[in-house]
Amino acid sequence: MARLRHVLLVVVMGSLVHAQGDETALECPYPEGQSVNSEGECARYSACQWNNGVCHMNSNSIAGYRTTAAPTPTPAGFQVMLEKVDQEVTLFDGDIQQLMFEVINHEEYHIQIKIYDPANARYEVPVPLNLPSSPASTSLAEVVVSPAGDPFSFTVSRVGASPGKELFKLVGPLTFEDQFIQVTTDLPSSYLYGFGENTHPSFRHTFTPRQTYPIFAKDQPVGEGFMAEYGHHPYYVVVDPDTGNTHSVLLFNSNAMEYSTFTLPDGRPAVTLRTIGGILDFHIFTGPTLEDVNKQYSQMVGLPAFPPYWSLGFHLSRYGYASTNEVREVRERMKAMGIPQDVQTLDIDYMERFRDFTYDPVPWGDLPALTQELHNDNLKLTIILDPAVVIDWDNYPPGQRGKDADAFIKWYSDIYIPSDQDPTCRDYVIGYVWPDTKTVFPDFFKPSTKAWWKEELNIFYESVAYDAIWIDMNEPANFGTNLDRPFNWPSELPDWSLKCPYTHWDSPPYPTKFIRVGDNESGRLSDHGMCMTVNHTDGVQNYMHYDVHSLYGWSETDATFKALQEIFPGKRPVVLSRSTYPGSGKYAVHWLGDNTSAWSHLKMSVIGMLEFNLFGLPMVGADICGFFGDATMELCMRWMELGAFYPFSRNHNAIGQTEQDPGIWPEVAEVSRFVLNLRYQYLPYLYTLFHAAHMHGNSVVRPLFSEYPTDLTALDIDDQFMWGTGMMFAPILTESTTSRNVYFPQGLWYHLVPGFLAATGPSTVLANAPMEAIIIYVRGGAILPYQEPALTTVESRQNPFGLTIALDESGSASGELFWDDGDEEHAMSETYFVTMTFAANTLNLVVSNNPAPMTGLNLETVRFYGYPADPALVTVNGENLDPSQWAYDADYSVLSVTMSAPLDQDVTVMLS
Secondary structure, eight states, X not given: OHHHHHHHHHHHHOOOOOOTTGGGGSBOOOTTOGGGOOHHHHTTOTTEEEEXXXXXXXXXXXXXXXXXXXXXXXXXXXXXXXXXXXXXXXSSSOBOSEEEEEEEEOSTTEEEEEEEXXXXXXXXXXXXXXXXXXXXXXXXXXXXXXXXXXBOOEEEEETTOOTTOOSEEBOSOOEEETTEEEEEEEOSSSEEEEEEEEOOSSSBOOOSSXXXXXEXXXXXXXXXXXXXXXXXXXXXXXXXXXTOOEEEEEEOOOSSEEEEEEEOXXXXXXXXXXXXXXXXXXXXXXXXXXXXHHHHHHXXXXXXXXXXXXXXXXXXXXXXXXXHHHHHHHHHHHHHHTOOOOEEEXXXXXXXXXXXXXXXXXXXTTHHHHHHHHHHTTXXXXXXXXXXXXXXXXXXXXXXXXXXXXXBOEESSGGGXXXXXXXXXXXXXXXXXXXXXXXXXXXXXXXXXXXXXXXXXXXXXXXXXXXXXXXXXXXXOOTTTTSSSOTTSOTTSOOOOOOOOOOTTTSOSOOOGXXXXXXXXXXXXXXXXXOTTEEEEOSSOXXXXXXXXXXXXXXXXXXXXXXXXXXXXXXXXXXXXXXXXXXXXXXXXXXXXXXXXXXXXXXXXXXXXXXXXXTTOOSEEOEETOSBSOOOHHHHHHHHHHHTTSSSOEEOOOTTSOOOSTTSSHHHHXXXXXXXXXXXXXXXXXXXXXXXXXXXXXXXXXXXXXXXXXXXXXXXXXXXXEETTTEEEEOOOSTTOSEEEEEEEEEEEEESSSOOEEEEEEEEEEEEOOTTOOEEEEETTBEEEEEOOOSSHHHHTTSOEEEEEEOOTTSOEEEEEEEOOSXXXXXXXXXXXXXXXXXXXXXXXXXXXXXXXXXXXXXXEEEEETOOSOOSOEEETTEEOOGGGEEEETTTTEEEEEEEEETTSOEEEEEO
């Protein structure tokens, strides 16, 4: 308990000082938005004060809470009781009069802060977290709470940190009402990243002017405003550019929320967090590097799933394939153009009347045969499934079996069941999506639903031997909610739609900015989705949709992944999910949703890719060439150049749009062949990064500042990115452009192809980028393993290996390579791992774990970038090479060595 006594000593003796007048920057939230701002409107809320045309929160001593006693120790931290200062002061009523503030220490780098009602249990997120059974013996953070009797405030700081560098510091009053919770913190710097899933014009958040973003899962196509999209990730990262120290914060809450970025009167950056349910449950990670917080966060929410090797190949898809024969035509076009491909994906076209677990017997009648043809070609098949199930019980066996299992979402109370409810649907919630029949929705929290879902997946697999499942529309989406009729409702039928009652759940006192942005046609939380007054159950506890709406995608992903584990025993499942939540990375691949063929969306895809690597979902990418709209040849070419290096690389577009698969334009085909061959060549490096992500929680795609956190230029770069620490990409993101400025952080940087030194950083260089090229660099000091590419990963995995060795200023480099069978789940003792170092003119490859997966594969090419001279002698494992086996390019300072060294044993290459 020594550590806890230290923390408590700090708490008792600490004093909290806040800048006077901070509250004047704490905007009072109007349910209708700030457009209604006026002195009279402000006066409606006793927690607010009108001052010089601004309606802001009242002081903490009036509108907040006070601490009532000294801290009470607990086995993992301490608790402090709080009470409302003035019971009559409120925003939207329902204030919780007494609260518990609790500090829970976990790992030394991880502290949890909970604020909740100790007298009445409130909803808490049921997603499991990986938390230690007892706290670590030391802590890197300390918590200071205001003394008993004072207005409540607290700070979380690094041990020994200087003032102004607090990780979290309450500014102004805490508001904690039944359906509205608000807390503000200032930040140790303005270098703020994360929060999602919503549209961001830049990776780094801005603070002036004030911006407010909603977070609540919604079927919302990618836009260019402050709109919520498919997932729910209230998680952010802050970098201190003076020290490089990085920390992150998760607000573990799934209710509708929003956050605002702004500055306090003295210029300090601040964030206000608002949620309309649950509790405040903060998890703070101290880093101190970006990769540290990535690992710390992922280890808590769940380490990312390890993708099978084939899933790192290129995926091709579209909504709008008319038949199996059209898929065959596209496939033949890809082969004729020599463009690598590993996965063919089918959207809802293959289904009979858009019904899950069916295929249309006419245009898709030979789908099983097509599947076998793809498998014969070493391709995999991904099929889409939507959660909605039609209520045509007599003619749709999956639906009847689901009904028998009582698998569907119900109304929370019988009083909400519509008067026109189909009596065969019991108390199920009825909606309408893509099928031409009304639908019900599985409750994936429920054990019997999971069992039914697994059985339907298994039954369909016996007909169509798919390899991966794509789950879409799982926010969940429902068309036309609260409107007269869905957009696709049959014109010959009377108007109808799912209509939500006007309860305090469906129409909360503060519905958040969610209702005022994006395609919110009804201006309600349930727009395009479920009513808030529907019920979910895990068989023990009931949950209102108001609380767990944003967990629906997570629950379906969990059920689907675990079902596939049983259908494909011993294999790694691939589940592609649109809606995600913290912890989804354990199961999910994610794409960034229904984007548009626009240059701005090309740029935003880089930001989304960087953000989801923060969120613990490194297998991520955007629809290459865009989903909506007709891509121009130039845009598609540039997008293929970028998309070839998304972790999840898929070209996909919408029905009714011009075809955009890489073989359509000869010019795009040529570029696609080049960049995808380059991707396939370096898949061993990418695969090794995913191994580290799966084992430790590392990111795969990284911002430049990941390695250079005190580099002020790097901290603002969001049009370049890295694979791990070794490769940097600088794509062209603007139209009619054949050059761009590239920023190089400190060190040596080489062109990946052909290998000469591009720049010594820190520097900015104008780089040429003709239409057929993407700019890729290797960082000095990196060793990148590669394999000769082929049209599929099945073939490329049989090819010889090579190494790209980019020397740093000392003439050294290092790297590693992980290898296994590419598909199976296994113990680490059954895998291959080799560390690679080059120093003092000697390359050493040292094998650990099991060499068997590498048996029969040889190292045949090693390329040294930045090597100073032509060597007189090269030896491999003590044997002299013939001089014809190496070549030195003095103009580029590139040494190329060929050999044949088995990789299932240690290798030593000496240059002299």
